[in-house]
Amino acid sequence: MNLIVNGSEVEIVSPPLTPLLHVLRDELDITGPKAGCQQGGCGTCTVLIDGEPRRSCLTAVAAVDGASITTIEGVGQAEELSAVQAAFYKHYAAQCGFCTPGMVLAATALIERKGGPVERDEVLEALGGHYCRCTGYVKIIDAVMAASRGEVDSVDDLPVPEPGQPEVLPKGSPA
Amino acid sequence: MAKHHGRGFATIEYPTGMNQNGDPSQAWIKLKPDGRVDVFSGTVDIGQGSKTVHTQIVADALGVPYDWVTMDNTNTDSSAVCTGTFASRGTFIGGNAVRLAAEKVRERILDIASKELEIDPSDLDIEDGEVIARGAPQKKINVADVAGAATYNYGELISGSSTALKPFADVDDATGQVEIEPHSAISYAACVADVEVDDETGEVVVQKLVQVYDVGRAINPTLVEGQIEGGAIMGLGLGLLENSYPYYPSVKHRGGQFGAYLAPALRDMPEIDNVIIENPSADGPFGAKAIGEMANNAQPPAIANAIFDAVGVWLTEMPATPDRVLEALAAKREPTRDGKRVVFDEHLSLKAVSANQGEGFFGVEA
Numbered sequence: 001m002n003l004i005v006n007g008s009e010v011e012i013v014s015p016p017l018t019p020l021l022h023v024l025r026d027e028l029d030i031t032g033p034k035a036g037c038q039q040g041g042c043g044t045c046t047v048l049i050d051g052e053p054r055r056s057c058l059t060a061v062a063a064v065d066g067a068s069i070t071t072i073e074g075v076g077q078a079e080e081l082s083a084v085q086a087a088f089y090k091h092y093a094a095q096c097g098f099c100t101p102g103m104v105l106a107a108t109a110l111i112e113r114k115g116g117p118v119e120r121d122e123v124l125e126a127l128g129g130h131y132c133r134c135t136g137y138v139k140i141i142d143a144v145m146a147a148s149r150g151e152v153d154s155v156d157d158l159p160v161p162e163p164g165q166p167e168v169l170p171k172g173s174p175a
Numbered sequence: 176m177a178k179h180h181g182r183g184f185a186t187i188e189y190p191t192g193m194n195q196n197g198d199p200s201q202a203w204i205k206l207k208p209d210g211r212v213d214v215f216s217g218t219v220d221i222g223q224g225s226k227t228v229h230t231q232i233v234a235d236a237l238g239v240p241y242d243w244v245t246m247d248n249t250n251t252d253s254s255a256v257c258t259g260t261f262a263s264r265g266t267f268i269g270g271n272a273v274r275l276a277a278e279k280v281r282e283r284i285l286d287i288a289s290k291e292l293e294i295d296p297s298d299l300d301i302e303d304g305e306v307i308a309r310g311a312p313q314k315k316i317n318v319a320d321v322a323g324a325a326t327y328n329y330g331e332l333i334s335g336s337s338t339a340l341k342p343f344a345d346v347d348d349a350t351g352q353v354e355i356e357p358h359s360a361i362s363y364a365a366c367v368a369d370v371e372v373d374d375e376t377g378e379v380v381v382q383k384l385v386q387v388y389d390v391g392r393a394i395n396p397t398l399v400e401g402q403i404e405g406g407a408i409m410g411l412g413l414g415l416l417e418n419s420y421p422y423y424p425s426v427k428h429r430g431g432q433f434g435a436y437l438a439p440a441l442r443d444m445p446e447i448d449n450v451i452i453e454n455p456s457a458d459g460p461f462g463a464k465a466i467g468e469m470a471n472n473a474q475p476p477a478i479a480n481a482i483f484d485a486v487g488v489w490l491t492e493m494p495a496t497p498d499r500v501l502e503a504l505a506a507k508r509e510p511t512r513d514g515k516r517v518v519f520d521e522h523l524s525l526k527a528v529s530a531n532q533g534e535g536f537f538g539v540e541a
């Protein structure tokens with residue numbers, strides 16, 4: 001089986017009925033999709049399959065053979081956050097961050113689909129199946145609406161990783 | 176059969192930290208030769224933002240820019256001891272630890288700057304990374320130069336450590352009693368809930384929640400607002416949807432499937448309004464108190480009161496599920512005791528529907 005994950009084609013060796021979530025996390029080491037409930041109930045494992053938000057915990061990898069998968073790692077870059085990511089950053093829409101990858105992907109798909117400003121009710125509908133246990137719904141709704149209206153300035157004060165560094169570290173981190 | 180509207184409120188006071196003997200949080204801060212600041216503390220940020228807030232506290236206490244400060248709080252080898260992120264102690268106790276350590280570092284910076292500038296330390300201030308002579312702002316030295324001088328000229332590693340701790344109290348041998356000071360800081364809050372109750376289905380919808388929180392000092396207003404909003408929605412969950420299982424892991428005290436345990440989702444969101452009151456505490460860092468745990472406590476009783484206002488029944492057990500509301504409404508319509516109909520009376524009915532038959536409950540005289 002093959003998948004196009006965040007733009008690169010990869011061959012998959014996991015058994016065909018392995019949930020896409022585990023293929024991404026365990027075989028490909030892409031840990032943006034989170035394993036929350038693994039029953040389809042929380043939304044943290046959401047990825048975009050051919051542009052549509054889907055629960056990767058309930059998707060057998062064989063069912064999406066050849067599809068194009070976008071995880072949070074494929075949305076924006078540390079140097080240039082996507083509009084939705086920048087809006088989440090500016091609006092403090094992440095607390096612990098566990099729900100954030102799923103929320104951002106579902107919001108990205110919603111804004112893409114709508115192609116313009118989204119209403120509060122559309123956000124409630126599109127993100128209704130995503131739990132935020134922290135629970136930052138107020139700021140998440142604000143962020144998604146602001147992103148859809150193009151109201152968010154780009155973020156340029158984020159630390160950028162050195163080549164080969166695994167993750168973005170806070171400024172001046174001793175690690 | 177109709178929808179009824181009601182409004183209820185609840186107030187709460189809540190202590191900060193464990194308020195027991197001990198309960199330490201420690202911090203250690205060192206200044207690198209370029210003036211940048213490394214903080215080692217053990218307070219874990221679980222999303223409430225303590226890492227940001229502690230960084231702000233250190234930056235403010237030292238007088239250096241926020242992004243000069245690096246908080247290393249997740250390394251269990253290098254970090255100082257913190258009793259934990261619980262009991263609303265992060266900002267107050269953990270924050271005090273980093274503040275006190277930063278004050279010691281500040282003193283050392285001023286001492287060395289005073290040698291370099293030949294001005295008494297008591298006449299110096301640190302602002303935005305520069306040590307400035309009070310009243311003579313042209314006389315100044317950058318904190319980075321002070322740190323460099325400390326390292327290369329004076330052979331000193333500028334550092335400071337501190338512990339925020341409630342000292343152990345003596346046990347009175349005669350009585351076995353322990354005298355401990357009262358809580359270091361008490362936070363106060365109120366919540367107002369507007370609900371709509373459907374007397375046919377028993378469904379309760381929370382339409383609006385207003386939170387008023389005395390936080391002492393909002394070190395980071397957006398983050399504290401995030402805690403208040405998050406707590407409000409958690410409180411809504413406790414009021415309407417979520418069971419608690421106090422005897423978990425007893426088999427009778429656990430939820431079923433993930434999907435059967437309801438927690439608030441976006442569609443349950445009421446209109447939310449928050450008011451942050453700053454009523455500084457004498458002991459907190461920059462006057463801050465703590466609201467971590469209290470943030471979800473006032474909503475369930477406010478919702479219960481609003482339901483009473485709407486349909487005149489007291490729910491004495493949360494969450495206010497449709498079943499419980501309908502049961503209470505039925506009991507109000509036709510109060511029974513030992514299977515006999517009894518005459519309805521507003522006050523007596525409180526007893527009839529309460530869980531313990533009114534024993535010592537509302538103190539209503541029969």
Ligand code: FES
Binds near residue numbers: 034
């Ligand atoms: S992990 Fe897939 S929906 Fe919860």
Ligand code: FES
Binds near residue numbers: 093098135222
């Ligand atoms: S930010 Fe913690 S679950 Fe949403």
